[in-house]
Amino acid sequence: MTGRIVRIDRVTTALIALGSNIEDRRVHIARAVAMLREIRSTRVVALADAIETEPVNCPPGSSAFLNTAATAQTELTAIELFEELERIERSLSRVRTK
Numbered sequence: 001m002t003g004r005i006v007r008i009d010r011v012t013t014a015l016i017a018l019g020s021n022i023e024d025r026r027v028h029i030a031r032a033v034a035m036l037r038e039i040r041s042t043r044v045v046a047l048a049d050a051i052e053t054e055p056v057n058c059p060p061g062s063s064a065f066l067n068t069a070a071t072a073q074t075e076l077t078a079i080e081l082f083e084e085l086e087r088i089e090r091s092l093s094r095v096r097t098k
Contacts, residue, residue, distance in 0.1 A: 014081060016070045021055060025066035033070060035088045041075040
């Protein structure tokens with residue numbers, strides 16, 4: 001028997017929700033999408049139309065949200081992708097309250 005290395009590519013489809021209710025919402029989402037496109041071994045293949053939604057469980061006087069979703073194909077593990085998404089959130093100054 002001869003030894004050989006066989007690489008099996010594993011591509012996973014990920015659905016990623018994006019939303020903003022601060023600053024210029026469209027610009028904020030566009031920055032996030034641009035950063036998604038820079039994640040290694042990941043390709044954004046679709047982006048849903050954005051919709052405006054009312055804030056839920058937010059402080060009184062919160063602005064309406066602009067929401068969309070991206071479909072991406074990635075070779076990253078779930079944890080690796082999650083870490084990349086958290087990095088994007090931090091770089092865009094997302095503040096988690098819960």
